[in-house]
Amino acid sequence: MTSVEERPRALLAGASRRWVRLLPWGVAFVLSVALLPTTIQVLSVDYGLNHGIASGLAVAQAAPLLLAVVRPLHAWYVIFAADVAGALVLLTVDFEERLLWPFPPMEIVGYVGLCLALGLREPRRTLLLVWLVTAGAGVGLEFAVPNGTNGNSVLLTVLSGVTLVLAGALRERYEAQRRLAEQETISEAERERRTLLEERARIARELHDVVAHHMSVITVQADTAAYRLEGVPPNVQEEFTSIAATSRESLGEMRRLLGVLRNEEAHGELAPQPGLKRIGQLVEAMVRAGVPVEFTPCDTDVSETVGLTGYRIIQEALANVVRHAPGAPTQVSVSENGEQLSVLVVNGPPPEPPTAPLEKGGTGHGLVGMRERVRLAGGTLDTGPLPDGGFRVAAQLPLTGRNFT
Template sequence: MTDATKTDTGGNRSPEFRLAIGALAGLRQDLFRDAFAYRPLQPMRTDGALTRRLPARIRPYAGWAPHAALAVAAFFTVLLGYADDSIGLDYVITGIVPAATILMTLIRPIGAWWLLLAVTPFAGAVGNPWGEQPWPSSVFFAHITVMTVITLRTRPRTAAWMWVGTALYGTVAELAFSPGYGSNTPQMLFFSALALLAASLVHIRREAQREVSVQRTVTEVERGRRTLLEERTTIARELHDVVAHHMSVVAIQAEAAPYRVENPPPELEQAFVTIRENAVAALTELRRVLGVVRAEDYEAPDAPQPTLADLDRLIANVRETGLDVEKVVTGAVRELPQGVELSAYRIVQEALSNTLRHAPGATARVEVGYVLGGLGLRIVNGPATGLVKPSPGAGHGLTGMRERVTMLDGAMTTGETADGGYEVTVFLPVASASEPTGGQE
């Protein structure tokens, strides 16, 4: 038989046959494969709605509540076994072993079910408080408890297989061991079905909540990445004008430099030609890269990029919205690189925008410090007055500020103040070659 024939034969199997094969594969995976594998029950989480209400000294122990509940169930099974039979070898079968299988679900859940099912015929032979019935009271309780725990720890499909196995055993036990007597198998099937249904619903709900939590985490991560890319793209667009201006100046000066010297040597002329060609090539590549990150509807600004000299206009506009802003400048004011000036302006702009959104009615203070080796910024606002509802915003502000600071190898700290406000502190390093050119403001 060729491979093609085999494929056709497999593909022509009836849906019922494929369903049966899939069911047997599920049975083997759920109840036979690694049935006695070591699967310890981990403590449950203590950050739920119920556990958070517990006293702080008790909350750490709440995670062991399932283990304690199974220990109580095992003790109750021991008591039921003692009521079924007197203390002796029979009591070990009707009380000790069923109780041990309940505790066994803590480490080997599927193996516990098989062990209990194996000991059930012996327990039914020696202890029957309801007559010649296949399920003594201790085994009855232990069997439902074990199946419920396994369902909570595995999957609803396993519950279905265990219920089917229980029904098959009950039917065989009635026919082989206690014909003509009353049977408690219908009661076993009814109560176990209720317990397994409830456990399956709990398991499905718990898995759904976990899936939602995972999806929410993935969504937040993706949103953070998208925000970061958007902020970096914005920074690249803004810095284009700054870099393009400098490269254009280099190209123009390199072209004009040979005419400033009488009879320049050919080597000097060639050097300036090379400088100009490299500047023009770099400018062309810069514009090509910017074209990649530009949106389709992006329009280059007509006005030049803002600098620290435009802070007064920015603060005046913010004051018109009702925010009381105070500006303080310390140190010797000097001209800084355009990239630093632009980033400093944008950081102050975003910090004041955050104040308007998150602390309406508060006061703000902008401190600009020209220090040795760099520029210091501190934007602090007081708490909201409560007269206007804060706006949540898009969450891009701090991300954009951090990207600008990182781009300039600076440092940034943020956090709440003692009075309930918020503070943003930034240091942007500047090359020491920049000397003060003005007086103190």
Template sequence: MIPSPARRFLARHTRRAWEPAVRLARPLTEALVTGAPDPARPRSRRLTRRVPRALGLLPFRTIDLVLLGDLALTFVLFGGGLSYLETEAAAARSPLDQQGLMFAALAFSLPLALRDRWPLAAWRSAFLLVPLGTVVSRQFLHEVPYTAAASIMYVLVVYAVAVRCERHITVGVWIVSFLAAWMIHPNSTALVVGTVSVTVLFGYNVRARRLAAGLLAQEERRSERALAAQAALEERARIARELHDVVAHHMSVIAIQAEAVPLQASGDARRLEEGLKEIRALSLAAMTEMRRVLGVLREGDGHADTAPQPGLGRLEELADTARSAGLVVTLKLVGDLARLPTAVSLSAYRIAQESLSNAMRHAPGSTVSLKVARYGAELHVQVTNSAGHRSPEPSESPESPESPDERGHMGHGLIGMRERVSVLGGRLWVGPTGTGFAVTAILPISEDA
């Protein structure tokens, strides 16, 4: 029996001796048997075409131009390779029949049809078929037994593997290609290995660039989401400060009423009861506004803007300001707008203000229709503008989800509208209409607001 120290020494050195073999066996095993490629990247619109209506009975709706190109090149390589092999066989007076030549032509072209969907399967089939086809063709090709069709097919298949597979699988493909080239025709090994090496390095570089671009795009999307969330929080805090002023106004009125009602009543129970009812109504309104403040406020900085807040009574002034900036503004007011809750009036004013500001920025000189209407317990705000003197650029269009307003880079217009409407429990629609743009908001009018 081997002593324990000697057994440990033998096991350690045996493991060290096997480690290089294990490292080499992994890429070879995955390249030949167990490996799998990465999922195919989404095809760009330039590389896909819709099926014409005249061909509507086909089982697919789009045509993949890359796959179509591979199939076309496969057919060309098969036809050209078959003609070449027949010519060379006739010149060498080879006894091969037509079936043998056709098999060789298929072996040198068929794997190319698989490389887009199944790159590893395409390479594995090429690894099996090319040597078999070479056995047929080398009987009359005495110098290099590889035809042009076989070379083109194998380079494209190896490139697909390098682009879609992990590095160790690509290394395994390179090693197997080197061994196969050395066994098939040793004199051309250097040429084959050089060509395959250049193809592998080029494909790996393309793969690395694609992965880096994907990670960069992912980081940009994450950054945009963070900026949008920050913009939403800032907008909510600003809205909460405005509602804070509304609550402060109600509380001030309550304090004055609580002090004045007993003096005005002078012992009259009826007048005292009326005064208390009015104080109660104001208290309920203040509580409603306070709930809205707590619902939207996320961070308090300890400062509140105490300037008077605007309302629908200043819409004419707002329209005049827009007209002085070059817009043609038509203002239409419908219904009783005098007795609206302060928060509703303020939100409607801000939505109209931001819509006119967007029209000034993105459609200067346009015609704007501003309509504010009260229908029962709802207030409708609709602002529609035409295209103006110039069409908005894609990067600055307010309706675009990638616009600066949405990302928080150049103001919080659309975010602010959505936050104001959500605070009041209303609905908002924004989007293009014809050549222009429309904003429609429906704000509920609460009795206790």
């Protein structure tokens, strides 16, 4: 792909006030309009130059000042050549000794204005070269000064040098202030980022203190129930063992997630993530918890992203069944549909309306989390109640899902 040259910006285009942005154009326009007829008049009437030649020199010396607002160095090439050419042309005519040579006053005004534009745009190296060329041309023309004529090459050299230095200093001061403002902006962003990290660490600590403590207590109680209680039947002991295993797994996942929350450099959980192959274990745990689940597995090989997304959708959907429709018959199916993986969880109404909700003050974050995971994987999600009082969760995931953290 060919690179397109960036369009040059006008002088002071980055100023916040509109009148400042328009100021270079106004100055260039005034100089051009004022110097063009003045140069023609002075060169043709006072110096006695041919009117056509005087008009051509005037256009070349004054019109490029408008170009100097955008490309001052290009304008300098034209104006400098025109000024030197004008000085040489004046040697061919007889003019009064009182007149200045090689640069009439209007040419000096235009050249100083051009140097101001150069100083506001170009780097030090370019400004030094421009001044050296100007001084060299002035020295060379001094050897051709007509007898009795007042030479003003030194005046142009001094004025152009002072203008270049002052304009360059203004430009460098502006650049320094701009960089300082950018640095302050970056520092403010870093402070906000540090505040965010501190808040994330605080949330992680609170989650660990609240949730991990209770999960650990559940795990210990379930593991030691057979030793603390006498005459525990085998089926009850098996139930306690399942509770302890589920608690330990949940505690491990929560700690890995808290590690990600604490550490911004972590781009995901380091432990292997659950996928489609672990859905069977999830279903078995739900069956032991009293949820009659029928599961139709799928042996399709999918990416880690799609497998994890499918597992989390089924996990959250089954958790919602336990919370809102305990004991409801549920069908879970995973199947390949062309280039997509279909994940379907459908539950019927509960056999008995729950007397009280399992959880109070639900946030509704479960469905939001499902949609976010499906969106990141590049799929679609359809959820909603059924006419018989059940609920349906259906997701379509591309077999080549995108990775996400």
